Amino acid sequence: MELGIKAGSWCCLAHIVLRIVLRILSLFGLKNLLGILRQHQPLRLHLERLPPTNPLDKYLHISIVTPSFNQVQFVGHTIQSVLNQQYPNLEYIVIDGASSDGSQQVIAQVEEHLTHWISEADKGQTEAINKGFRLTTGEIMGYLNSDDLLLPGALNTVADYFSRRPDIDVIYGHRILIDEHGKAIGRWILPPHTSLAYAWADFVPQETMFWRRSIWDQVGGQLDESFRFAMDWDLIARFSSIGARFYRMPRYLAAFRVHAKQKTSMEMETVGADESERVIVKMHGRKVGRSERRLRVMPYLIMHMLQDAQNRKSYLNLIN
Secondary structure: OHHHHHHHHHHHHHHHHHHHHHHHHHHOOOOOOOOOOOOOOOEOOOHHHOOOOOOOOOOOOEEEEEEEOOOHHHHHHHHHHHHOOOOOOEEEEEEEOOOOOOHHHHHHOOHHHOOEEEEOOOOOHHHHHHHHHOOOOOOEEEEOOOOOEEOOOHHHHHHHHHHHOOOOOEEEEEEEEEOOOOOEEEEEOOOOOOOHHHHOOOOOOHHHOEEEHHHHHHOOOOOOOOOOOOHHHHHHHHHHHOOOOEEEEEEEEEEEEOOOOOHHHHHOOOHHHHHHHHHHHHHHOOOOOHHHHHHHHHHHHHHHHHHHHHHHHHHHHHHO
């Protein structure tokens, strides 16, 4: 009992100290932006100002899957963001869930540039992604939802790093937030990788994440279809369980679109909360209360705030 009290006291003290640190950082204009989807008024995004990428000596074989269902206003932009990479060794597959809003016609217009696409009823996004990946053969893998965008140079950047670092299994990067019209409304600047990035909360931006097929095969070669919200976090947990090595690229790799019908906005507090708890239990072997999770992630949030301050000027250059 005495040990429990002491442990609880130390936990409470640590919480207080970390909150004080956060308050001090806020006095210097540093803010926690992780988890906040709309951070400022919509502003034009100047993608042409992103750092250029150079031609590569070796273009690794990359496979990307886009699951789509009734996203006619966005899916064309998503597909073009991948095709406009002009990456010469790309395998791009679109899996549509029998959309009824005109998405099929949009996809058909560019079918000659796709490796494969199908439109048929499915059980949801996770099954669609698995269906697409079963058709792929690329050494590097990733999926891009039909409302998000790859940013210029993303695939060259990813392929270059994987080529130079055979010891790295998973790559992810910074995220730009965009609205329904493609205007910038914020950013998530991620600190250098640490297990805190995924052990207590889902901080890794899914649309920026790429991994080697070798570790995909080691964890079963598919997403867990019992998840419809946190399947990416569950995949990260499974990668971690086999000792996969992660690297956070110091670059914006993709844009995450925020809109009214988006699953993240609609299901975060319901399905998202339940599935997140399942991942937490899988990783830690027990349920973890919200107060403990907040305490556990505070060091990561502090690192984020410092990293964001260092990168603020580069973001402002993209929107001014």
